[in-house]
Amino acid sequence: MSAPTAPLPVRAVLVTGAARRLGREISLQFARAGWDVLAHYRHAEAEAQALQADVERLGRRCHLLRADLAQPEAACGLLRQASTLHGAPPHCIVNNASIFEADDARSASAAGLMQHFATNCATPLLLANALAGLLAAGGQPSGGRHSVVHVLDQKVHNLNPDYFSYTVSKLALAQSVALQAQALAPWVRVCGLSPGLMYLSGPQTQDNFERASRVNLLREPLDPAQVARCVVFIAETPALSGTTLQADNGQHLVPLARDVMFAVDEGLTR
Numbered sequence: 170m171s172a173p174t175a176p177l178p179v180r181a182v183l184v185t186g187a188a189r190r191l192g193r194e195i196s197l198q199f200a201r202a203g204w205d206v207l208a209h210y211r212h213a214e215a216e217a218q219a220l221q222a223d224v225e226r227l228g229r230r231c232h233l234l235r236a237d238l239a240q241p242e243a244a245c246g247l248l249r250q251a252s253t254l255h256g257a258p259p260h261c262i263v264n265n266a267s268i269f270e271a272d273d274a275r276s277a278s279a280a281g282l283m284q285h286f287a288t289n290c291a292t293p294l295l296l297a298n299a300l301a302g303l304l305a306a307g308g309q310p311s312g313g314r315h316s317v318v319h320v321l322d323q324k325v326h327n328l329n330p331d332y333f334s335y336t337v338s339k340l341a342l343a344q345s346v347a348l349q350a351q352a353l354a355p356w357v358r359v360c361g362l363s364p365g366l367m368y369l370s371g372p373q374t375q376d377n378f379e380r381a382s383r384v385n386l387l388r389e390p391l392d393p394a395q396v397a398r399c400v401v402f403i404a405e406t407p408a409l410s411g412t413t414l415q416a417d418n419g420q421h422l423v424p425l426a427r428d429v430m431f432a433v434d435e436g437l438t439r
């Protein structure tokens with residue numbers, strides 16, 4: 170009789186900006202797939218506690234971690250804290266937290282560019298680097314069980330000049346996906362996930378959002394749960410490395426001269 174094999178440890182995911190909107194949806198999809206959740210938040214403490222209760226109702230563990238990710242040096246501390254709480258480095262990091270502030274080429278400031286770059290690009294890259302560092306220090310590569318998913322935006326595949334600093338920060342992150350997958354192999358797979366419009370943001374009204382959310386090939390609003398399912402799919406599919414999934418109802422194939430929230434009001438979507 171062969172000796173019984175030890176069960177694999179429960180996998181854990183660190184999701185940044187987990188308390189609300191897409192971060193919450195991603196956290197719940199991982200919990201439904203049997204993962205424990207390390208849920209990062211910054212200000213949304215009550216929403217983070219509600220997420221924790223919902224994950225625990227699904228039978229999974231959920232730890233809450235607070236950090237300001239506009240300080241990229243916070244990245245290593247956050248990962249260390251997450252690893253201590255879980256008892257090992259997380260099997261996946263989802264870099265979901267981001268800032269999205271309106272500007273254009275004329276109004277973009279050095280401070281705004283740097284703030285978008287820090288939160289939306291430098292911190293995600295450093296978190297991924299730190300995970301690979303921890304794993305390389307700890308032993309053997311895991312055959313693709315560890316991954317990082319950088320949440321991007323369909324905008325990086327479908328440019329227009331609005332939200333200039335935000336778009337620059339996401340373009341830099343998008344261009345880093347293949348480079349970082351090469352740099353961190355074989356310890357960590359790195360992939361991108363580009364959603365389309367899912368939630369009302371910035372100055373949008375509900376009426377504007379309802380029209381804008383149908384400007385895609387399906388002419389239907391994008392379901393954030395499907396975007397979240399794609400993130401879990403990346404985390405659970407070792408064959409994927411250095412690539413980006415576009416989960417946007419085909420929005421990236423509908424070119425517009427302006428951001429969709431402005432285009433629908435200016436008659437640019439016909």
Ligand SMILES: NC(=O)c1ccc[n+]([C@@H]2O[C@H](COP(=O)([O-])OP(=O)(O)OC[C@H]3O[C@@H](n4cnc5c(N)ncnc54)[C@H](OP(=O)(O)O)[C@@H]3O)[C@@H](O)[C@H]2O)c1
Pocket residue numbers: 185186187188189190191192209210211212213214236237238239240264265266267268269288320321322323363364365366367368369370
């Ligand atoms: N919304 C859309 O329709 C859309 C479309 C395409 C792509 N995306 C991308 O999808 C992801 C999620 O979008 P979303 O609209 O759900 O995001 P969101 O609500 O704008 O932001 C997610 C979270 O990011 C956290 N955050 C922001 N700045 C932070 C900082 N300095 N330190 C720590 N946390 C910080 C906030 O946490 P607290 O609330 O706890 O402070 C916030 O709840 C983003 O990467 C976004 O670029 C979104």
